[in-house]
Amino acid sequence: MNMTQTTKLDRFLRDGDYLGLIEAISGLPEAERDYETLIPYCETYLRCEVFPHNLSDRLKTEVQGDRVRIPQWELTITPHIRTLTANTIVVDLFLDSPFWDGSLYECCSGVGSDIRQAMGSALGSFFFSFLDGFDRMREGRDPITVETSFAGKPHRFEVYLSNITGMGSAPMDEHTDVATYWEALKDGITKRLGNQSFLLVKIFGSKFNGEITGECRVGDVASEELGSVVSELVKPWKTGQFYSHKQFILIRQAGETLEPYPYSGEEGQLRFRQAIVTAARMFHESETEELYESYPIRLAQAIGDETLAEECVSFLPELCAQNAYSDVSYTETVEIAAGDAPAVTCYKSQLADYWPMWNVLWSALRDGTFGQEANTIYREYISVSATYNVLQQMEEKGSSLSGGQLSTLLFRMGTDFVLR
Secondary structure, three states, X not given: OXXXXXXXXXXXXXXXXXXXXXXXHHOOOHHHOOHXXXXXXXXXXXXXXXXHHXXXXXOOOEEEOOEEEEXXXXXXXXXXXXXXXXXXXXEEEEEEOOOOOOOEEEEEEEEOOOHHHHHHHHHHHXXXXXXXXXXXXXXXXXXXXXXXXXXXXXXXXXXXXXXXXXXEOOOOOOOOOOOHHHHHHHXXXXXXXXXXXXXXXXXEEEEEOOEEEEEEEEOOEEOHHHHHHHHHHHOOOOOOOOEEEEEEEEEEEOHHHOOOOOOOXXXXXXXXXXXXXXXXXXXXXXXXXHHHHHHHHHHHHHHOOHHHHHHHHHHHHHHHHHHHOOOOEEOOEEEEEEOOXXXXXXXXXXXXXXXXXXXXXXXXXXXOOOHHHHXXXXXXXXXXXXHHHHHHHHHHOOOOOOOOEEOOOEXXXXXXXXXX
């Protein structure tokens, strides 16, 4: 792209003429397009035109830098375009709300005859599916009540189902009931509820030329077991064309059954991150046998949380190993024995700290927090894991790791460990 073309696009931005902007982009000859240069212009079009246009009938939107805020809903959406071509787009959305800690992540992809149509296709399912479910939850409309128990205490949740959206020639005549996927998945989802204040479940199913995709993400972690249930629902669809369904299930715990969590809120999340980073640094610095043996006690004293310290010692090595050996299948459960008490089997998604500590560590390993020591810390964690030990034994016996499945791991914790 030349300077004359970008100057023209800049003029549309200054004038606030976002329709003119996207028409000018669409009118650029394909050979002259630099899509990396066009991404910031298209992101502005998304924020300033696509979101307000699709929500104007009922909601006011405010553009704040790179974010779109919906004041009435206290919802902030930060869209970033990951990839862009003449007729395809992938948009990453980061969602912030008082209903949950941190940011939710959603990926939207779209195809169209041009960039503008691709954007509409990508964001359409988000507007008509996720935002529909969020509105239901926000208003407390038509909840499904689920009662569970975790760590010996009762919990009650409200479940809200979004619309089902389809792409291609989705067979909506076969699955028009929004409860279709919930009815098939509810037992499995319920078993994965712990003490979460909020949980988002994403469902995606597609079929193309007989190839079936079934995905169910609980807290943005794919469940192989629940994904196979989605695949079974997709299997009867007609073969030949492309069909897909997408749905969100939003789950909120009732305030009266929610147990206090020490790392809630922005300040709590910051302390949690600091604790995980401290754990990794102290682990790396425990170079002698004496330091390594005293590491759990020293860590508990440093972060002021004995339970989290034990989890860091036990879980972080396994999480690193499982990330490194992604071709192996791992169970969704762990067994935890506190002191002399019998082991308790629970889903990893039920544990408040399990996946969040991995997210923190993985981010810190990549963002420069550990400097040049990042790869060393990662490898050191892997080397002390039970997972690595088992996989090494399999390789020594000539067994293939690809497609293999490991048994549920047992973690022995101290007497004062708190299951949360």
